[in-house]
Amino acid sequence: MLDIQKFGQINPPTRLLMGPGPINADPRVLRAMSSQLIGQYDPVMTGYMNEVMALYRALYKTENQWTFLIDGTSRAGIEAILLSGIRPGDKVLVPVFGRFGHLLCEIARRCRAEVHTIEAPWGEVFDPQQIEDAIKSVKPRWLLTVQGDTSTTMLQPLEQLGEICRRHGVLFYSDATASFGGNPLETDAWGLDAVSAGLQKCLGGPSGSSPVTLSPRFEEQIRRRKCVEEGIRTADHADGDEEMIYSNYFDLGMIMDYWGPERLNHHTEATSMLFAARECARVILEEGLDNSIARHKLHGDALLAGIQGMGLEVFGDLNNRMNNVLGVVIPQGIPGEQVRQMMLNDFSIEIGTSFGPLAGKIWRIGTMGYNARKDCVMQTLVALEAVLNRLGFASKYGAGSQAAWDSYAGGQ
Secondary structure, three states, rough: OOHHOOOOOOOOOEEOOOOOOOOOHHHHHHHHHHHOOOOOOOHHHHHHHHHHHHHHHHHHHOOOOOOEEEEOOOHHHHHHHHHOOOOOOEEEEEOOOHHHHHHHHHHHOOOOOEEEEOOOEEEEOOOOHHHHHHHHHHOOOOEEEEEEEOOOOOEEOOOOOHHHHHHHHOEEEEEEOOOEEEEEOOOOOOOOOEEEOOOOOOOOOOOEEEEEOOOHHHHHHHEEEEOOOOOOOOOOOOOOOOOOOOOOOHHHHHHHHOOOOOOOOOOOOOHHHHHHHHHHHHHHHHHHHHHHHHHHHHHHHHHHHHHHHHOOOOOHOOOOEEOOEEEEEEOOOOOHHHHHHHHHHHHOOEEEOOOHHHOOEEEEEEEEHOOOOOHHHHHHHHHHHHHHHHHOOOOOOOOHHHHHHHHHHOOO
């Protein structure tokens, strides 16, 4: 028999989350999440849904009508777009420069796409000409990109890719989970047909809701596809495609009907997560989107200066690094995992490791969302320097924090 007395209230330890995400949620977002629930068709609730759409249009810098939330983590947004957009047999091109490019490949294969890749060494990104050359060779229906890949801390430039895709009749998608809100992203100006993101990085919220935006061109593709679910809903178009979308939950056509004026029942909206997503967007827009991006750059630059001031090597092409995550090469002879454990156990600060070819070779330190603050950067640098000195890495005492202070003085 279960002894319920063994289960106390949830009371997690206080941590400063300075890894690649998730991060500490903004207290304003947590307060919004604690609001009482209301019915999903209550006029107040549908009003909040409309407000969410307007707020995220502003964040995505788009006029797209279909800008809304997918209930689930960031991956839910990715899967909804790919499952609804890729037809069996479609050619897709994925420029892979880190772990999350491989994720797009896996999901596209599950959609029965014909997946083609080009690959860059981890720590580098692609030149637009490389991508256009691959498009000319493959002739894909979709270009699937990652804007910011936290596994390598690199930011892929997207500005020129939309125009390339238009010239070659290719639909253009980007996963902006790790970059959205802390790095420039202009959906309409850059010609993106679909973008998905998450709350748990630069937006300063918890994981569990994925804001997406869909262009009119992509909407047209979605509407053409037939989706038949037990004879309840059938979209017949004379020029439509015959393939079924093999997901009810991630069928964007049905979700658009749910978020649209008809409010056709599809699922019960995750009310508390909608409140969180609304507050994440409201807080950033109150600050100003450009100011949010500048804040992420300010604190990311200070962290970079502090790490270099300590004599540590930074990973990857610094000209294409994300504002909000930094890769730090683990010094020779220093036990990287022990450093992370001492940071966590002795200072209650979490920093990240990495994956694949970078496993055990770099730490990943984030300055994003609510934690893109001077005190967070300074605490992390001081703690890391103390741990490294304890383990025998010689650096001038206080060099990291002094370099960060100098960076702040120059950036303000």
